[in-house]
Amino acid sequence: MNDTDDWFQTAIDKYELKNIPFEDFNKKKKKIGRGGFGDIFMVTCKKPIPSIPEKIALKGVSVGEEDSGMSIKRFLSELKLHSRAKNDRIINFFGVSKDEDNDQYYLVMEFADEGDLRGYLIKKKSNIQWEKRLDLAIQIAEGIVYIHNELNIAHRDLVI
Numbered sequence: 001m002n003d004t005d006d007w008f009q010t011a012i013d014k015y016e017l018k019n020i021p022f023e024d025f026n027k028k029k030k031k032i033g034r035g036g037f038g039d040i041f042m043v044t045c046k047k048p049i050p051s052i053p054e055k056i057a058l059k060g061v062s063v064g065e066e067d068s069g070m071s072i073k074r075f076l077s078e079l080k081l082h083s084r085a086k087n088d089r090i091i092n093f094f095g096v097s098k099d100e101d102n103d104q105y106y107l108v109m110e111f112a113d114e115g116d117l118r119g120y121l122i123k124k125k126s127n128i129q130w131e132k133r134l135d136l137a138i139q140i141a142e143g144i145v146y147i148h149n150e151l152n153i154a155h156r157d158l159v160i
């Protein structure tokens with residue numbers, strides 16, 4: 001076990017995260033975005049995994065030697081936050097996974113098949129009924145109220 005595996009295992013134990021074997025996912029990954037610490041992919045599971053849908057999103061985190069301190073800190077704070085969030089307005093977090101072939105770590109998350117809100121709004125142009133606009137605004141507010149009131153977290157990065 002190297003230093004990186006050490007913090008990975010520590011985080012799993014500390015936050016009681018599910019460590020999902022990377023071999024349980026099909027090899028073919030579709031890149032769906034780029035996040036703050038790496039690429040984000042859609043993959044399917046080879047066989048049913050309890051409490052996890054067939055299609056999921058893998059959020060990569062690159063932990064290089066040169067920036068490992070900062071990356072690990074950010075990764076852990078995202079893990080900590082996500083493992084506590086259980087709400088319909090927030091993307092579900094299922095656990096973590098590691099591709100042993102290239103030492104790549106991933107957050108395993110619910111796949112949003114319509115993408116993010118920005119993409120949805122661009123696709124629809126201005127063709128959205130006022131009722132739908134109000135519904136979207138309420139859903140955003142509900143998510144913010146949840147993380148604020150239940151998790152005591154200020155979002156600070158709400159962008160569309």
Ligand SMILES: Nc1ncnc2c1ncn2[C@@H]1O[C@H](COP(=O)(O)OP(=O)(O)OP(=O)(O)O)[C@@H](O)[C@H]1O
Pocket residue numbers: 032033034035036037040057091109110111112113115116119157
């Ligand atoms: N669970 C998901 N389902 C479908 N698409 C996703 C998912 N997560 C991320 N994406 C896609 O990847 C893009 C980048 O993801 P996201 O904004 O979550 O990254 P991030 O790491 O939070 O970035 P930053 O930290 O720089 O804000 C999104 O805009 C979206 O298009």
